[in-house]
Amino acid sequence: MEPTDKSSRQLRRGLCYSNGARRQARSPSVIVIGAGMAGIAAAHALREASIQVMVLESRDRIGGRVHTDYSFGFPVDLGASWLHGVSKENPLAPLISRLGLPLYRTSGDNSVLYDHDLESYALFDMDGRQVPQELVTKVGEAFECILKETDKVRLEHSDDMSISRAFSIVFERRPELRLDGIAHKVLQWYLCRMEGWFAADADTISLKSWDQEELLPGGHGLMVRGYLPVINTLAKGLDIRLSHRVTKIVRRYNGVKVTVEDGTTFAADAVIVAVPLGVLKSKIINFEPKLPEWKEAAIDDLGVGIENKIILHFDKVFWPNVEFLGVVAETTYDCSYFLNLHKATGHSVLVYMPAGQLARDIEKMSDEAAANFAFMQLRKILPEASAPIQYLVSRWGTDIDTLGSYSYDAVGKAHDLYERLRIPVDNLFFAGEATSMSYPGSIHGAFSTGLKAAEDCRMRVLERYGELDLFQPVMGEEASLSVPLLISRM
Structure with a gap:
């Protein structure tokens, strides 16, 4: 059924426009669902690649399971607080180094x-x-x-x-x-x-x-000033809509429609779903058409724990x-x-x-x-x-926006469930620590899957518009680590 003129205008108003500037209606656009590390990393990478991107976040803050609190008068992390793998091999290390954020090493290899x-x-x-x-x-x-x-x-x-x-x-x-x-x-x-x-x-x-x-080399380091500065740096300049809890994602051959709790609908060429595994398990988000059985099985079978x-x-x-x-x-x-x-x-x-x-x-x-x-x-x-x-x-288990701390391998379930959860479905892409076979349950796993989803999504939408340049550098490629990590051990 063709949409009415009124609904068409509403959908056009909901298109993703980077920096608030209206571009041509047929410019490539992406909606990222979730403003945690994976979602923010994906949106940042897409914006750097000149893709129109909007982030929809159910909370009234960004960060997701990164939650640095300042109510004591100094930063403390209620969520992620360690860098697991204090070395240049860690995909987050270049950013942490450039920001000059100190680490306190709590272990070696x-x-x-x-x-x-x-x-x-x-x-x-x-x-x-x-x-x-x-x-x-x-x-x-x-x-x-x-x-x-x-x-x-x-x-x-x-x-x-x-x-x-x-x-x-x-x-x-x-x-x-x-x-x-x-x-x-x-x-x-x-x-x-x-x-x-x-x-x-x-x-x-x-x-x-x-x-x-x-397990990356270098042991583990505690983020002395918390993780929020990393999130804030990646989020700078992004179009982020807080208190926008997504309830429905409709995918069609020519794009996607995303509906939030108050009924507002947004449209784009593709969506990156970067919500926690517990939220996917809860079925809070209704997918139309339904996700394939293999995708739903991956969501159901992966373990999600609480700390x-x-x-x-x-x-x-x-x-x-x-x-x-x-x-x-x-x-x-x-x-x-x-x-x-x-x-x-x-x-x-x-x-x-x-x-x-x-x-x-x-x-x-x-x-x-x-x-x-x-x-x-x-x-x-x-x-x-x-x-x-x-x-x-913290209450990560009962928090409606999380419903669990992070993923783990449950008894009788295959380890490749992480990869099955990551694999795109048409123009739906997935990111988050639970989509990382190599680094599940970690913040650098979330970060790296955000970059991966952004690159896959970029190629898909540019292919649709006939603008794909196979010789363009892959998004998220960082220059070699030139600033040393600030590490202490007393």
Whole structure:
């Protein structure tokens, strides 16, 4: 059915016009859905390539799972806070270097704790007794040995299983690897940190695929001033419409129509969908026609986990001068982890970081109750701790604009689901950390997939207009890193 004159005028008003200037109606145009790292990176790259681009964002802020808060009077990240891979191989490194943003390195390569070295820490039992450092190191070596044994289990079984089930098989075969007493509790803490890396419980993490991501060299670095300056730099000059929650995407051979919550409709040649995996799983966005079955299966089958932050600001520092504090316990659920921001930033802040089922349970609490819960965990190891003067609580699992922290490989599901989620469908393109086979769950994964989606989209729309130049440089290509990363380690 042909649209009425009135609706035609409305669609024309909704076309993407870069910098607010009206161009010819048939100029190539793209709508990007989501103003997180992937969406902003994609839109920035398209704008640099002179493609008309508009970003529709459901929140009243940009950044998505990048959320740097300044309410304490200094920046703290409620979402992404590490650069995983402090090296020139990281696609985000050139931008961070040019901005002069300092990093605090928390680990080198091959750290058993993923984002930390066993160099600056203090672990305690539930009674507040500190665990001897040599025992923690010894259990860490046992943990690595157990993980190597799970490789043998993986090779021997055609069917997938969970990491926790593989651990059980290892203990059945190698009873000498079983640990008792305080050593067992320390092992549970190591497993708790592994769960934090995937934002999921060990009984849901795939044995076959858990280690398939590509770990970049250089270890891990904490963004001392937060990630928002990176987002703001990429977003400069973009046409971003905040509080525009997309509810429907209609694709046709000659373009796409995007409808937001208040009924307003926008039109363009193509769309880049850069919303979190949890949002796609929720079916908040209605696709017409429906996405292919293989695409819907990828959305449904990929795991999405939860890791939250409860950020406690104190009037003074009363804890040891270490990078992190931990509470060891009989189960991973009862273990605790606190990141010491004072070590990295000089501010008297501890960040409690629950993951998996514990994070889900804490999200059922009020912010005050959640902050008190975190403080009670701290009091178990530091009985004289003074109460925090301020607190912040993230809720990535129940936040309607996120519905999960980041993706992971679930038991029985193929690792190539990430690639299936990335593959375009006609003039719909997909970006985000959950579309990265190499770097899932990471901010540089989100960034790189945004650039990839932008390049694929650019070629598609220019092909339609007969303007494709096969000799034009690929978008997102950066000059070699000429400014060194500002890295400290105290």
